[in-house]
Amino acid sequence: MRIVLDAMGSDACPVPDVEGAVHAAREFGDTIILVGDETRIKAELAKYPTTGLPIEVVHASQAVTMDDTPSKIVKGKPDSSIHVGLQLLEDSKADAFVTCGNTGAVLAVATTAKVRRIQGIHRPALSSIVPFGERHVVLIDIGANADCKPEYLVQFALMGSVYAEKALGTQKPSVALLSNGEEEGKGNELTKSTLPLLMASGLNFIGNIEPKEMLQGHADVIVSDGFVGNMVVKTLEATSSMAFAQIRNAAKQDIRGIIGGLLMKSVVGKIRKKFDPFEIGGAPLLGVNGVVIIGHGRSNAYAVKNAIRQARLAVAGDIVNTIRQGLARQPQTSDHATNH
Amino acid sequence: MRIVLDAMGSDACPVPDVEGAVHAAREFGDTIILVGDETRIKAELAKYPTTGLPIEVVHASQAVTMDDTPSKIVKGKPDSSIHVGLQLLEDSKADAFVTCGNTGAVLAVATTAKVRRIQGIHRPALSSIVPFGERHVVLIDIGANADCKPEYLVQFALMGSVYAEKALGTQKPSVALLSNGEEEGKGNELTKSTLPLLMASGLNFIGNIEPKEMLQGHADVIVSDGFVGNMVVKTLEATSSMAFAQIRNAAKQDIRGIIGGLLMKSVVGKIRKKFDPFEIGGAPLLGVNGVVIIGHGRSNAYAVKNAIRQARLAVAGDIVNTIRQGLARQPQTSDHATNH
The missing domain is CATH 3.40.718.10 (Isopropylmalate Dehydrogenase)
Known part of the structure; x- marks a missing residue:
């Protein structure tokens, strides 16, 4: 399993994010793809013995702050760690995206720019x-x-x-x-x-x-x-x-x-x-075309690791496809959902 | 000050209601008018030394239960302790009404049958x-x-x-x-x-x-x-x-x-x-033409006494008239309130 972690997510990023990723890679054995400022991530990674651990780094040149409005991020920061991370998910280069970043920003990017909502879902x-x-x-x-x-x-x-x-x-x-x-x-x-x-x-x-x-x-x-x-x-x-x-x-x-x-x-x-x-570590964003888990901004390394655990469980349970199948079985409602 | 207490209010009525009234009459010195089944109230009162205490009893032949729907009570139980108690308030024979009864019933009777909402108030x-x-x-x-x-x-x-x-x-x-x-x-x-x-x-x-x-x-x-x-x-x-x-x-x-x-x-x-x-004992119902305090159904005597204390404070603060005056000073909103 390959799980993307937004290394620029938490309030104290990338410190707890990277530490949580190291613990997760060691404990779960899944590949963790850290997305964000490559230099800062590598400097942080250097603090831990990571030889042999399945950790990769993908650079993203922009970071989202709590002051950014969601709409500004969607259009104005196309190389944010949220965009780059979700793009990996959309391109099937990863199975899940985990972030402790700005919830509004993740919601906006995931529902309007990357992965997007599942066909037939009114609102994620x-x-x-x-x-x-x-x-x-x-x-x-x-x-x-x-x-x-x-x-x-x-x-x-x-x-x-x-x-x-x-x-x-x-x-x-x-x-x-x-x-x-x-x-x-x-x-x-x-x-x-x-x-x-x-x-x-x-x-x-x-x-x-x-x-x-x-x-x-x-x-x-x-x-x-x-x-x-x-x-x-x-x-x-x-x-x-x-x-x-x-x-x-x-x-x-x-x-x-x-x-x-x-x-x-x-x-x-x-x-x-x-x-x-x-x-628990993270809250699943449900109704989009991929497993997306959003942790608390104040997350520590322990919370980050647990958010990654939630992502693993969701991937293992194939929740996205199961939601698609469930939608197909539901009685139709008057207000038809359209994807745009 | 004269405060009406619905003796048939609490889940264990009239036991905690009457005991709370006795404590309140003793502690505050105000007249407490107990409304409800006269026989049961007097039997309960007989358990306490009440000589000299300002306690009166007014009979009401009907009691409201938790199973009664509010609309059924308004029309179908015109001699309930809630109706009789609020009528005393409407007739200016008392300054406040306190009850630990069915909140929906009190709301319905107070807003549609007795005392009613203050002129200009959209919703109590x-x-x-x-x-x-x-x-x-x-x-x-x-x-x-x-x-x-x-x-x-x-x-x-x-x-x-x-x-x-x-x-x-x-x-x-x-x-x-x-x-x-x-x-x-x-x-x-x-x-x-x-x-x-x-x-x-x-x-x-x-x-x-x-x-x-x-x-x-x-x-x-x-x-x-x-x-x-x-x-x-x-x-x-x-x-x-x-x-x-x-x-x-x-x-x-x-x-x-x-x-x-x-x-x-x-x-x-x-x-x-x-x-x-x-x-605190009771929650004030605001926006009606009188002081109405609603206590919890599970109230004990201590809670009943404290609900009566809330009523005293509200009467002393002349809240009904102050709300009327405040309304007159507020900017008009588009949706005019009418009393009916």
Whole structure:
């Protein structure tokens, strides 16, 4: 397997990106193609013993910054590491593209300039794999499409199901629609219009789900528009960070807290790890003609390696072809998708 | 001050409702008018020493259950404790109405049958008062209106500001719009259309806010549509409950955890208390012709008493008249509100 890594992706690039690539090449044995500023990548690579490791470097003369607007990048930086990396994917010179770069830029380049959306897909969507209860749950969309139509959400459900089954190994994944109540009358106009379509979709749809039941792991795939999904994921991350930070601070306030905190350190650490987005490492962008995994800008080497692991699983599960086949089997919706 | 309490509100009614009323009458000295099944209320009251306490009982022959649909209640249960309680408010025989009953039913009765919305208000909204950072933050709307127009959100901002200033004592409250990014281009169609209206509103509007900054207390009033607000509040509650439950479980797994857990119990308890919705007790329904506070169905007596405290603060702050005056000063929006 050949996996492209955008070496200019993370906030601290290329340091964690290159280190993560080295760990991945060693642990997984796949070829990692580092794309970006060749000089900087090679200088970074020189810090590690890489003799015999399947690591290649492809130069890209431009890098994307957080200040670049997506539209500016698509046209104005044709030799960015995102463009060059996705081009390798489009040319079948690699099986997956992994980046910790600007999500908006990756979305824009992947959907409009390189690889592009799968024929028949209305809107590609960003998903996140989160450990809830005993499951790895796929949340989709977590931010690619702030405004959605019901037929988009039905395709998100399909793509999320395919990912859960093929990349995460979930048998007959259950799909739920995120809403403000489980009863059929609950929801906003979008979810109320989406509900009957999901019921007729042929997927293992179990109805509306509220955030509490989502966190308890009552479904394998949680569908929402990208605005709501983004708000929910960000609230979840911020709340758990804050709760743990407050406990950490509290464990410094008096001698009982200090001793108690030290004794509990390992168990709290294990829980923190469960909530840690870096454990999964990357969010799959689903609905484009290739495996694209987007990691957090703040990723460390460990997160980069785990994002590469997500890419391997997605490639091994042949998710792109499985989504294509799933689309062919779905009932047609009124709003036909066209590729342009 | 005279405050009506729906004695048939909470899931365990009338037990916590009556006990909370007794505590409130004793602590605050205001008259509490208990509305509901007179026989059951009096039997419950008999458990407490109430001689000299300003408690009155008004009979209502019907009670609302969680299974009743709002529309069924409005027409079909005209003598419910919600109807009778709100009628006292409408007739100026009381200053506020507090209930831990079915939120949908209270909303429906308050907006369509009794008290009704304030002249010029497009949609009343449900708000929640949450301790974030060092502030008490007003979130509005947290569930009354799943689908909103920009001009509704502008009024939510006004009503939230009035509540923050008059009931919570916040000087010149800052208002932010909940969104998936702070930059102006971020958001969905609704928030993007709302942004310029809020900028021109004359309120102390500080722009978009993300969940993380919301939780850190960067603004006094957070505006969203009722679907997004509901999702965010429920995610916040579920995440913090889960984090603390996991820590509690972890503190039972080995001897170090048990001792550590015992030592940290008081500090963790203090933090839990900060996240506890029962500390505030009730969510104000804003935009109707009276002070209406809705508590959680699972409220205990402590939560009921605190909901009554919220009502007192809102009455003392004269929030209904202040909202009326604020409306008169706001720039007119295209979609005129009519009362019907």
